[in-house]
Amino acid sequence: MSKPVIVADPSKGVKVDAGVVAAPFRKEIRDKVEALKAHGVDAPLLVGLLANKDPAAKQYAEWTRKACESDGLRYELRCVDDAIDVEAELMKANEDPKVHGIIVYYPIFGQEESFSGASQDDYLRDSVSFKCDVEGLCHTYRTNLYRNVRYLDYPNQSQKCLLPCTALSVVKILEKCPNCYDESKAVGRQLEGRTVTIINRSEIVGRPLAAMLANDGAEVYSVDINSIYKFSGGRLHKCELTPEECVRQSSIVITGVPTKNYMLPTEWIQPNATVVNVASFKNVDEEALLKIPGVVYVPLVGKVTVAMLERNLVRLFDQFHHPDVVYRKEQKKAGEAPWYGSLIQLYTAVAITALLVHQALRRK
Ligand SMILES: NC(=O)C1=CN([C@@H]2O[C@H](COP(=O)(O)OP(=O)(O)OC[C@H]3O[C@@H](n4cnc5c(N)ncnc54)[C@H](O)[C@@H]3O)[C@@H](O)[C@H]2O)C=CC1
Ligand SMILES: Nc1nc(=O)c2c([nH]1)NC[C@@H]1CN(c3ccc(C(=O)N[C@@H](CCC(=O)O)C(=O)O)cc3)C=[N+]21
Known part of the structure; x- marks a missing residue:
C-alpha cells in the first residue's frame, strides 16, 4: 500500500478523520x-x-x-x-x-x-x-x-x-502519516531514530503499543500514572525523566487517559509532531494543538480499531x-501412524544397532 494518505500543512496543524485509514x-x-x-x-x-x-x-x-x-x-x-x-x-x-x-x-x-x-x-x-x-x-x-x-x-x-486491535490501529494510522514510518528501511527498523511517548500503560492499549513501536525500531517512553518506562532495542528500562521531558523529545505522542480532566499541555508538543488520542475523552486542547505548524492530529481511532x-x-x-x-487437519490425523507404529520403529532401531555392533566386533 502506498503512503502517506495523510498530508501535513507546514503553516498549521491538521485534524485527521481515521476513517480514511x-x-x-x-x-x-x-x-x-x-x-x-x-x-x-x-x-x-x-x-x-x-x-x-x-x-x-x-x-x-x-x-x-x-x-x-x-x-x-x-x-x-x-x-x-x-x-x-x-x-x-x-x-x-x-x-x-x-x-x-x-x-x-x-x-x-x-x-x-x-x-x-x-x-x-x-x-x-x-x-x-x-x-x-x-x-x-x-x-x-x-x-x-x-x-x-x-x-x-x-x-x-x-x-x-x-496483534491487539487498538495498538494495531495506532500502528496502521502512523503508517499513513508523514514523518513516522520510513518504508525505505527494512521491516523492524522503519521507526529508527523516532522518539515516541505513550500516556497509558494498560494491557489492552499502552503496553502492547509500546512493544510494537519499539519492535519497529522506535525509542518509546511509556507513561502511566505512577511511573515511566523506556522500551528500546528489545529492552525495558525504568526511567527517571518527567512526562514533560519525554513529550518534548517526542515526534509522536499517543494519549489514552480515561478521565475528563486530563489535558496534555500543548506547549510540550514539537512542530511537525504526530498526536494520536486513543481515549474516549479528549486528552488535549484541540484548538491550541492545531496552531502548531506541521502537526498531524488524530482525535479518534475507533474506526480503525473496529x-x-x-x-x-x-x-x-x-x-x-x-x-x-x-x-487438511483431519486428513493428516487419519494418515498418522497407528499405535503399534512406534513399537515397530523401536524394534527396527534396536535390530540395526545390534547388527552394526555385531559387525564392528567381527572386524576387530
Ligand atoms: N478507540 C479505541 O479503539 C479504544 C479506546 N479506548 C479508550 O482508551 C481509554 C483507555 O482505556 P484503557 O487503556 O482500557 O484504560 P485503563 O484504565 O486500563 O488504563 C489507563 C491508563 O492510563 C494511565 N493514566 C491514568 N491517568 C493518568 C495520568 N494522569 N497521567 C498518566 N497516565 C495516566 C493509567 O496509569 C493506565 O496506564 C479509555 O477512554 C477507553 O475508552 C480503549 C480501547 C480502545
Ligand atoms: N476487550 C476490550 N477491548 C477494547 O478495545 C475495549 C474494551 N474491552 N472495553 C471498552 C473500551 C472502549 N473502546 C472503544 C473502542 C472504540 C470506540 C469508538 O469507536 N469510538 C469512535 C467515536 C465514538 C464517538 O465518540 O462518537 C471513534 O473513535 O471513531 C470507543 C471505545 C474499546 N475498548
Missing part, C-alpha cells in the same frame, strides 16, 4: 467475505461477551455490530448479568466450533485480586483460546509480541500472530476455522 481495510474484508460466500462458506462469527455497565464498552460493542453487519460478517452480543459467570460463557464459546472469534469487554473485575494474586481480568484474557482471540491478548500472543516473534509456527511462517478487529476475525478464520484447514 479504515476504508481500504474494510473494502478488503468485504471482498474476502464475498469470496467465502461464493464458495458456499458461511461468514465468520464474532461473539462479544459484555458483563459490565461501562458506557464506552457498550458503545464499542454497538459500533462493532454495525461494522460487522455492513461488511457481511456475523456478530452476536452475549450479555452476562453476573461477572462470575463470564468464565463459563467464555469456555462455552471457546469450545463451540461455530464460533470463530471472541471479544470479552473489559474492565470486568478491574484491579480486584484473584486467589493467585494476578487480576481476574488477566486470567480471563489468558482463558480465550488462541484460535478465537480476536484481540490478541491471550498469553500465546502476548509472549510472542513481547519477544518480537511474529509467527506462531516458526520457522514455517504460515501462521501469523494476532476494522482491525474484523481483520483479526478473518485471519483467525483463515488460519484455524476455514473448512479447508479443518479438512
Whole structure:
C-alpha cells in the first residue's frame, strides 16, 4: 500500500478523520467475505461477551455490530448479568466450533485480586483460546509480541500472530502519516531514530503499543500514572525523566487517559509532531494543538480499531476455522501412524544397532 494518505500543512496543524485509514481495510474484508460466500462458506462469527455497565464498552460493542453487519460478517452480543459467570460463557464459546472469534469487554473485575494474586481480568484474557482471540491478548500472543516473534509456527511462517486491535490501529494510522514510518528501511527498523511517548500503560492499549513501536525500531517512553518506562532495542528500562521531558523529545505522542480532566499541555508538543488520542475523552486542547505548524492530529481511532478487529476475525478464520484447514487437519490425523507404529520403529532401531555392533566386533 502506498503512503502517506495523510498530508501535513507546514503553516498549521491538521485534524485527521481515521476513517480514511479504515476504508481500504474494510473494502478488503468485504471482498474476502464475498469470496467465502461464493464458495458456499458461511461468514465468520464474532461473539462479544459484555458483563459490565461501562458506557464506552457498550458503545464499542454497538459500533462493532454495525461494522460487522455492513461488511457481511456475523456478530452476536452475549450479555452476562453476573461477572462470575463470564468464565463459563467464555469456555462455552471457546469450545463451540461455530464460533470463530471472541471479544470479552473489559474492565470486568478491574484491579480486584484473584486467589493467585494476578487480576481476574488477566486470567480471563489468558482463558480465550488462541484460535478465537480476536484481540490478541491471550498469553500465546502476548509472549510472542513481547519477544518480537511474529509467527506462531516458526520457522514455517504460515501462521501469523494476532496483534491487539487498538495498538494495531495506532500502528496502521502512523503508517499513513508523514514523518513516522520510513518504508525505505527494512521491516523492524522503519521507526529508527523516532522518539515516541505513550500516556497509558494498560494491557489492552499502552503496553502492547509500546512493544510494537519499539519492535519497529522506535525509542518509546511509556507513561502511566505512577511511573515511566523506556522500551528500546528489545529492552525495558525504568526511567527517571518527567512526562514533560519525554513529550518534548517526542515526534509522536499517543494519549489514552480515561478521565475528563486530563489535558496534555500543548506547549510540550514539537512542530511537525504526530498526536494520536486513543481515549474516549479528549486528552488535549484541540484548538491550541492545531496552531502548531506541521502537526498531524488524530482525535479518534475507533474506526480503525473496529476494522482491525474484523481483520483479526478473518485471519483467525483463515488460519484455524476455514473448512479447508479443518479438512487438511483431519486428513493428516487419519494418515498418522497407528499405535503399534512406534513399537515397530523401536524394534527396527534396536535390530540395526545390534547388527552394526555385531559387525564392528567381527572386524576387530
Ligand atoms: N478507540 C479505541 O479503539 C479504544 C479506546 N479506548 C479508550 O482508551 C481509554 C483507555 O482505556 P484503557 O487503556 O482500557 O484504560 P485503563 O484504565 O486500563 O488504563 C489507563 C491508563 O492510563 C494511565 N493514566 C491514568 N491517568 C493518568 C495520568 N494522569 N497521567 C498518566 N497516565 C495516566 C493509567 O496509569 C493506565 O496506564 C479509555 O477512554 C477507553 O475508552 C480503549 C480501547 C480502545
Ligand atoms: N476487550 C476490550 N477491548 C477494547 O478495545 C475495549 C474494551 N474491552 N472495553 C471498552 C473500551 C472502549 N473502546 C472503544 C473502542 C472504540 C470506540 C469508538 O469507536 N469510538 C469512535 C467515536 C465514538 C464517538 O465518540 O462518537 C471513534 O473513535 O471513531 C470507543 C471505545 C474499546 N475498548
